[in-house]
Amino acid sequence: MNEDKSLNFQIAVTGILGAISIVFSVTPFGYIQIGPLAITIMHIPVIAATVLGGLIPGIGVGLVFGISSLLRTVMLGNLWFYNPLVSIVPRVLFPVVVWLFLKLLNMIPKFPRVLSASISAAAGTFMHTLMVMSAICFIYFDSYYVTMKDKINFEEATLSLKNFLLVIGSVLATNAGYEIALAAVVTAALTGSVYIASNAKSKLAKLEEDYRNSKAEEADSEK
Numbered sequence: 001m002n003e004d005k006s007l008n009f010q011i012a013v014t015g016i017l018g019a020i021s022i023v024f025s026v027t028p029f030g031y032i033q034i035g036p037l038a039i040t041i042m043h044i045p046v047i048a049a050t051v052l053g054g055l056i057p058g059i060g061v062g063l064v065f066g067i068s069s070l071l072r073t074v075m076l077g078n079l080w081f082y083n084p085l086v087s088i089v090p091r092v093l094f095p096v097v098v099w100l101f102l103k104l105l106n107m108i109p110k111f112p113r114v115l116s117a118s119i120s121a122a123a124g125t126f127m128h129t130l131m132v133m134s135a136i137c138f139i140y141f142d143s144y145y146v147t148m149k150d151k152i153n154f155e156e157a158t159l160s161l162k163n164f165l166l167v168i169g170s171v172l173a174t175n176a177g178y179e180i181a182l183a184a185v186v187t188a189a190l191t192g193s194v195y196i197a198s199n200a201k202s203k204l205a206k207l208e209e210d211y212r213n214s215k216a217e218e219a220d221s222e223k
Contacts, residue, residue, distance in 0.1 A: 013053035058095030066091035090131035098124035121187035
């Protein structure tokens with residue numbers, strides 16, 4: 001693949017998955033409600049862009065995710081996501097984690113590429129949750145405490161390491177845990193499908209090349 005095709009592919013990946021991210025943000029598809037659980041899949045297009053296109057498409061789609069999240073916050077009035085440090089910055093940074101994990105795992109000889117993508121997706125989703133909740137705790141802990149004090153056994157109404165760990169543990173035990181598992185499964189299925197399709201295309205191209213070579217040899221022998 002030459003540089004032009006590589007650039008065109010990255011632009012295409014960013015445009016398509018960025019558009020999907022926008023659709024998710026303005027429809028119920030991005031936020032799945034299962035009983036008391038509210039599971040978001042808004043991070044999955046960002047992971048897909050990083051795995052398929054690389055770091056730059058991942059950051060681009062992450063920026064789309066962050067901006068759409070901020071706009072959704074303005075419309076719905078969610079206090080905690082008005083600050084770009086909560087709504088945008090984590091969405092732009094977590095693709096870096098996905099990309100780094102993918103690069104490191106792909107350096108391991110014979111390590112399955114689908115498994116490396118799945119692990120990278122899980123690590124990126126965890127880091128996304130950690131960064132978002134860290135920003136909320138450090139910027140809005142007072143209001144967060146008032147909202148969550150009946151659900152989390154805070155030791156006091158001030159931010160401390162124990163309270164911070166209680167928040168992270170509570171989120172990971174509920175919504176975030178499912179989001180991590182979902183990201184890993186979806187990414188594995190997506191990358192597996194892409195690799196299978198790529199291999200099938202390569203085999204088809206090789207068959208076509210062999211056929212052309214055989215025809216050329218027949219033509220040469222007739223001469």
